[in-house]
Amino acid sequence: METKDITCPHCEKGFKSPDEMKAHMLADHRNDEVPPPEGHIRLTVNGKAYALDVQPNWTLYQLVHDHLGLTGAKQFCDRGACGSCTVIMDGKPVLSCMILAIECDGTTIETVEGVAAAGHPLIDAYVKHHAMQCGYCTPGFVTTSKALLDDNPRPTAHEVKIALSGNLCRCGTYPQHTIAVLEVSQKLTAS
Amino acid sequence: MKNFEHFNARSIDEAATLLGRYGGNAAVIAGGTDLLGKMKDRILPAYPEALINIKTVPGLDAIAETDDGLSIGALATLAGISAHPVILEKYTALAQAAGRTASPQLRNMGTIAGNLCQDIRCWYYRAAQNRFSCLRKGGGRCYALKGDNRFHSIFGGSVKGGCVAVHPSDTAPALIALGGTVITSRRAVKASDFFKVSVNRTTVLEADEIVTAVHLPAPAPGTRSAFMKFALRQSIDFPIVNCAAAITCEGDAVTRARICLNAVSVVPRRAAAAEQLMAGRNIDETAADAAGAAAVADAEPLDGNAWMVPIARTLVKRTLLACGPDPAEDESS
Numbered sequence: 001m002e003t004k005d006i007t008c009p010h011c012e013k014g015f016k017s018p019d020e021m022k023a024h025m026l027a028d029h030r031n032d033e034v035p036p037p038e039g040h041i042r043l044t045v046n047g048k049a050y051a052l053d054v055q056p057n058w059t060l061y062q063l064v065h066d067h068l069g070l071t072g073a074k075q076f077c078d079r080g081a082c083g084s085c086t087v088i089m090d091g092k093p094v095l096s097c098m099i100l101a102i103e104c105d106g107t108t109i110e111t112v113e114g115v116a117a118a119g120h121p122l123i124d125a126y127v128k129h130h131a132m133q134c135g136y137c138t139p140g141f142v143t144t145s146k147a148l149l150d151d152n153p154r155p156t157a158h159e160v161k162i163a164l165s166g167n168l169c170r171c172g173t174y175p176q177h178t179i180a181v182l183e184v185s186q187k188l189t190a191s
Numbered sequence: 192m193k194n195f196e197h198f199n200a201r202s203i204d205e206a207a208t209l210l211g212r213y214g215g216n217a218a219v220i221a222g223g224t225d226l227l228g229k230m231k232d233r234i235l236p237a238y239p240e241a242l243i244n245i246k247t248v249p250g251l252d253a254i255a256e257t258d259d260g261l262s263i264g265a266l267a268t269l270a271g272i273s274a275h276p277v278i279l280e281k282y283t284a285l286a287q288a289a290g291r292t293a294s295p296q297l298r299n300m301g302t303i304a305g306n307l308c309q310d311i312r313c314w315y316y317r318a319a320q321n322r323f324s325c326l327r328k329g330g331g332r333c334y335a336l337k338g339d340n341r342f343h344s345i346f347g348g349s350v351k352g353g354c355v356a357v358h359p360s361d362t363a364p365a366l367i368a369l370g371g372t373v374i375t376s377r378r379a380v381k382a383s384d385f386f387k388v389s390v391n392r393t394t395v396l397e398a399d400e401i402v403t404a405v406h407l408p409a410p411a412p413g414t415r416s417a418f419m420k421f422a423l424r425q426s427i428d429f430p431i432v433n434c435a436a437a438i439t440c441e442g443d444a445v446t447r448a449r450i451c452l453n454a455v456s457v458v459p460r461r462a463a464a465a466e467q468l469m470a471g472r473n474i475d476e477t478a479a480d481a482a483g484a485a486a487v488a489d490a491e492p493l494d495g496n497a498w499m500v501p502i503a504r505t506l507v508k509r510t511l512l513a514c515g516p517d518p519a520e521d522e523s524s
Contacts, residue, residue, distance in 0.1 A: 080293075103223075165427070166296040
């Protein structure tokens, strides 16, 4: 494999020395917009566009919770083993504690605040069926359920259980989640 | 987490160059679900100076049928693999293995290459702040040998004969049973030769080598494959034992069997004795039971993990029956 010391930030070309690179930039990219530096990301959170400078060691959870102030997602295990920090990234439920914020450039994120602001019936169903006790895991369950219903509007009880199998509830409210999600599914598909 | 340099690689070449430049003090990040946990807990003596993101390399997540089989890009997610119609139909064991790994959220994040290259889960190795300087970190002893080894190897150790940490991957045995090949930035390695234990290493990868794809050969006519996993929980758990088998039959008789166990040894373990035993026989209760016994005949459990032996034996049997004409239900956990 050819070793390339410097890669052009505009295209894929590699160069041996800064001088070669400079000549290439002047010849081919004189009028191109300067690419943003590493650490500058653009992303959409709950429908709002953000352009942010982030540190490499920030997780998506830190960005959303600590820096954007969306405190719905909760940090519990911080190792990807409990589901409390689940957010929806590009339509899929993911664990925000195990994703680097710097790698979220161009993504669309939805948190439980977004689900609530959109008036999603899941929120009322969770309250109605009291699918919580202490409530710490609830935002993770709600976002995971929302992603499930977006992807599969008529899930079976088994599919709901599989979809929610990455979320832990230490109060043991699991049966209520299935009841709430299935009721919302019927409501949404009936209308 | 302590801070580090971060690079978005635009090509595998660029990522390999960057890895080479840091001389082993950088790590590749794809899904990140294993790596970030290691960094948050500071389990290793050396903290990576840089992370090289390969999610920005275009096209690395493609799953495509080729002339002689199937090519799965390194960044294909476990969720994508478990739901892919071609993999479900022709490479069933891999779809089942990917679908039983971790949790739904982690399967949306984790990649096939990351699942193969993940690090061991031994609790001494994983203890926070590098508390135990064990053989796998270049230290002097294996703490599991005299300590709590209930989830460790039942087939002996590695690294000076000491380290008894098992390989935790679910997809690795499926890949080996299906005769897969791991494609890296430098070479193609048979999946069965890909895993090799040394200090800080679970695979044969060099410090600046990156997995780019996995290739599966088209299954011979009459081939069925299956994967089973025994874990303490149905979800968000690593295997106690898992097993994948790919069986080719002519009529009712087995012409070729490939059976691979994992989480029972320091690397995924082909059950060669069981494979030989199945050749020429029908897949039935008696043959499968005998194959299960053969697979664990040379087991050497430690003080605390003899309980894993009958589980491995039964899992081989059930996986074989699942490859038969009347597949059994998965009751493995």
